Amino acid sequence: MVQYTGTRFDASFGALSDATRRGVLEQLGRVDASITDLAKKFHMTLTGMKKHVGVLEQAGLVTTEKVGRVRTCKLGLRRLEEEAAWIERYRQIWAVRFEELDKVIAEQRRKEKVDGRKQRKKRE
Amino acid sequence: MVQYTGTRFDASFGALSDATRRGVLEQLGRVDASITDLAKKFHMTLTGMKKHVGVLEQAGLVTTEKVGRVRTCKLGLRRLEEEAAWIERYRQIWAVRFEELDKVIAEQRRKEKVDGRKQRKKRE
DNA sequence: GGTATACTGAACCATGTGGTTCAGTATGTA
DNA sequence: TACATACTGAACCACATGGTTCAGTATACC
Structure with a gap:
């Protein structure tokens, strides 16, 4: 590299x-x-x-x-190309690293929604 | 802003x-x-x-x-979003600022080409 | 020539940075 | 209990940073 x-x-x-x-x-x-x-x-x-x-x-x-x-x-001539690229690469890494966590959160949200529906159903 | x-x-x-x-x-x-x-x-x-x-x-x-x-x-939680945005905005400004210069350079190139043709014509 | 403008360089100051060592404290493990 | 591991905090060091003032020099203008 x-x-x-x-x-x-x-x-x-x-x-x-x-x-x-x-x-x-x-x-x-x-x-x-x-x-x-x-x-x-x-x-x-x-x-x-x-x-x-x-x-x-x-x-x-x-x-x-x-x-x-x-x-x-x-x-000047430097237009922060490499800097932008470094940050983009970092953001990429970050996203991959947190993908798992995002999934966990999404799963939680899904559960909450289901629970919410159950709650509403109960109240009906 | x-x-x-x-x-x-x-x-x-x-x-x-x-x-x-x-x-x-x-x-x-x-x-x-x-x-x-x-x-x-x-x-x-x-x-x-x-x-x-x-x-x-x-x-x-x-x-x-x-x-x-x-x-x-x-x-951590900061994923350099704003930093990326700042740099992008800067690159935008930079591009606009140098557009003029680019045009000047392009114009020069065009002239050089024309001059080159004239030169060749003269030699013919 | 004289005066105002625009920068430049040296020196200073307080504070921050990037490291270290040394002397702890807290935790794991045999 | 004893020993090793993992961190923590204070203190120190040399040097960088973000500013200042002050005393220049070079240029522009009347």
């Missing part, structure tokens, strides 16, 4: 584990922005925002380019 | 940002395990593994139950 190198997912999931950074991604999905724009939007110093952008850039989720004195940030 | 409370995603994406914890999830997808089992599998002290399990438990990805002296870990 693919050796889940870790470091790549470490970076992307790590980048996503912060609300500000998720916000920045959503914002950049609407329109490109400078560090200043983002810092204002998220009520933070330039330096603080620069660090967040750095993390996102490291994870490949954002790219930046400096023209004159302003650094413009855009969405 | 839904106020992305943050803390929930912070916990789940944070939990996923570590290779050992992703490994533990995959392992628990195969079979329930004690702390000792997991510690052995991932070459770590019991205490270290307990912390990882704690993080996963906090994120709702794992549940544990102690019977006698052994604590058994299983997959």
Whole structure:
């Protein structure tokens, strides 16, 4: 199986584990922005925002380019394909693992329904 | 729009940002395990593994139950639905954002082709 | 040239993370 | 009872994180 190198997912999931950074991604999905724009939007110093952008850039989720004195940030090339795939695979595993439990629950529901019918019948 | 409370995603994406914890999830997808089992599998002290399990438990990805002296870990109730949805939505935004760029690239390709034809024509 | 804008880097701070060791406690087993 | 097993909690460690301030540098504009 693919050796889940870790470091790549470490970076992307790590980048996503912060609300500000998720916000920045959503914002950049609407329109490109400078560090200043983002810092204002998220009520933070330039330096603080620069660090967040750095993390996102490291994870490949954002790219930046400096023209004159302003650094413009855009969405990067990584589109979270592998991350989506990992989660999907997990959900698959999860579903299989709980199939049995689901059956048990379904069986219980069925019984309850039958019991309910009996109850109603009694009352009739 | 839904106020992305943050803390929930912070916990789940944070939990996923570590290779050992992703490994533990995959392992628990195969079979329930004690702390000792997991510690052995991932070459770590019991205490270290307990912390990882704690993080996963906090994120709702794992549940544990102690019977006698052994604590058994299983997959938890959270099946990463919202996380999958967030990523999907992001991928959607990403696609829209880059549609324009794709068009530009396609246009360039088309031009190049035309130019190539002109070049060939010239040479004829 | 002078002033405002936009970023950058170093340094600091509190807190969190990923691990360890060590010293327990509780439980199973001969 | 004695011994082994399984976990637990406190304390420690080095380093990362999420922020700040402060002192720059580079660029734009009057």
